[in-house]
Amino acid sequence: MELVIRDVSIITMDEERPFIEKGYIVVKGDKIEEIGEGEPPYNYDRILEGRDKLAMPGFINTHTHAAMTLLRSYADDLPLMEWLQNKIWPLEEKLTPEYIYWGTMLAIAEMIKSGTTAFADMYFCMEEVARAVEKTGIRAVLSRGMVGIGPQADLALKESEEFIKNWHNGAGGRITAMLGPHAPYTCPPDYLKKVLTLAEKTGAGIHIHVAETNTEFRDIKKAYGKTPVEHLESIGLFEHKVLAAHCVHLTENDIDIMARYDVGVAHNPESNMKLASGIAPVPQLLEAGVTVALGTDGAASNNNLDMLQEMRSCALLHKVNSMDPTVIPAYTALKMATVNGARVLGLEDKVGQLKEGMKADFILIDLDKPHMNPRYDLAANVVYAAQAGDVDTVIIDGNIVMENKVIKTFDEEEVIARANFIARQLVRKRQGS
Numbered sequence: 001m002e003l004v005i006r007d008v009s010i011i012t013m014d015e016e017r018p019f020i021e022k023g024y025i026v027v028k029g030d031k032i033e034e035i036g037e038g039e040p041p042y043n044y045d046r047i048l049e050g051r052d053k054l055a056m057p058g059f060i061n062t063h064t065h066a067a068m069t070l071l072r073s074y075a076d077d078l079p080l081m082e083w084l085q086n087k088i089w090p091l092e093e094k095l096t097p098e099y100i101y102w103g104t105m106l107a108i109a110e111m112i113k114s115g116t117t118a119f120a121d122m123y124f125c126m127e128e129v130a131r132a133v134e135k136t137g138i139r140a141v142l143s144r145g146m147v148g149i150g151p152q153a154d155l156a157l158k159e160s161e162e163f164i165k166n167w168h169n170g171a172g173g174r175i176t177a178m179l180g181p182h183a184p185y186t187c188p189p190d191y192l193k194k195v196l197t198l199a200e201k202t203g204a205g206i207h208i209h210v211a212e213t214n215t216e217f218r219d220i221k222k223a224y225g226k227t228p229v230e231h232l233e234s235i236g237l238f239e240h241k242v243l244a245a246h247c248v249h250l251t252e253n254d255i256d257i258m259a260r261y262d263v264g265v266a267h268n269p270e271s272n273m274k275l276a277s278g279i280a281p282v283p284q285l286l287e288a289g290v291t292v293a294l295g296t297d298g299a300a301s302n303n304n305l306d307m308l309q310e311m312r313s314c315a316l317l318h319k320v321n322s323m324d325p326t327v328i329p330a331y332t333a334l335k336m337a338t339v340n341g342a343r344v345l346g347l348e349d350k351v352g353q354l355k356e357g358m359k360a361d362f363i364l365i366d367l368d369k370p371h372m373n374p375r376y377d378l379a380a381n382v383v384y385a386a387q388a389g390d391v392d393t394v395i396i397d398g399n400i401v402m403e404n405k406v407i408k409t410f411d412e413e414e415v416i417a418r419a420n421f422i423a424r425q426l427v428r429k430r431q432g433s
């Protein structure tokens with residue numbers, strides 16, 4: 001089927017042709033066939049009117065724990081380790097595969113409605129997450145989270161290998177699998193070495209939390225005499241493709257190491273602010289040539305999965321932190337949420353830009369809203385003024401997943417009802433324990 005979006009403003013994120021004021025996008029199958037100015041040259045099977053809309057690449061959420069939507073607003077206003085150990089981990093013990101399926105469905109509904117077309121997840125029961133991705137039509141990079149201490153450590157390695165076998169390139173190529181060792185403080189060196197052996201065997205990349213808090217920085221330094229980044233380098237982690245979430249507490253030497261090994265960073269400004277973990281040195285990382293993308297982290301520490309808000313927070317946080325309003329301009333924030341997201345997930349040849357031959361993963365944003373006018377600079381309007389409710393249409397892999405703000409691939413109301421039912425069961429289970 002051929003689909004055309006006509007009479008539309010376009011931010012392509014393609015440096016050669018970044019902006020088209022009035023143009024068209026032709027989608028054939030799962031790919032962008034043509035982008036042009038003015039009117040489309042032919043008639044097509046399906047026409048979407050783009051007047052008063054902006055087409056741009058969908059957002060790429062490079063770090064989340066999707067099913068944690070079930071724990072949204074369950075425990076707030078605590079520092080990371082207290083939050084994890086006393087609140088989150090005890091409740092996660094009560095999660096079942098079915099709960100994780102519906103929690104992930106809720107996350108995907110929220111992500112699609114706020115313009116996200118791909119996400120990177122690290123959690124348990126990845127088969128359930130993959131089923132949700134398959135059903136909804138979203139794109140995802142999935143890692144079975146692995147904690148290297150405790151009775152589940154070896155099982156986690158085995159399940160990760162099986163998951164990669166079953167789901168890498170799954171859902172018509174929309175799923176990529178990675179390995180997900182949780183963090184240096186939950187995965188001792190011997191365990192991380194087993195992860196590396198598996199990475200060699202499968203060719204999978206590695207998604208890991210790194211240098212999130214001062215406590216982690218101090219504890220790793222005390223245990224190994226090295227910063228978290230130096231420690232991971234010494235183990236050989238960075239010989240593989242690595243997606244490092246957070247990277248808040250870094251030395252200049254850490255930044256050099258990360259640039260040298262082309263480590264991808266998932267920056268999560270809202271989660272870092274809410275848990276008071278600190279402020280990642282993003283301007284310095286970008287200056288050193290490190291690819292920094294954006295993530296929301298889970299909905300229990302954010303408390304939403306809205307990449308529009310994440311871009312705005314990122315731009316504002318680094319301006320005030322450096323007392324320099326030129327830091328992270330709107331276009332840079334947009335690049336972090338699209339082009340850089342694709343790059344850190346190894347999807348740069350497929351998504352993140354609107355270009356002929358790339359996958360048709362893009363969104364249409366309403367411009368006929370008071371807060372989106374005037375239209376001097378559409379990138380600035382998106383980053384500083386847009387809201388999730390402005391996302392009108394979402395196309396992923398050439399399929400219309402949301403049109404006129406209605407999700408087409410699943411029943412959003414059912415998902416909300418199921419999630420609320422599960423939340424009530426979780427509270428009951430917690431009280432019974």
Ligand SMILES: CSC[C@H]1O[C@@H](n2cnc3c(O)ncnc32)[C@H](O)[C@@H]1O
Pocket residue numbers: 065080084088089092122123124144145146147182183209212271297298301
């Ligand atoms: C092993 S599956 C993922 C694991 O990570 C936990 N988690 C959620 N948010 C964070 C964070 O900011 N830092 C570290 N770990 C986090 C989640 O609850 C799962 O247990």
Ligand SMILES: [Zn+2]
Pocket residue numbers: 063064065209245297298
């Ligand atoms: Zn996380």
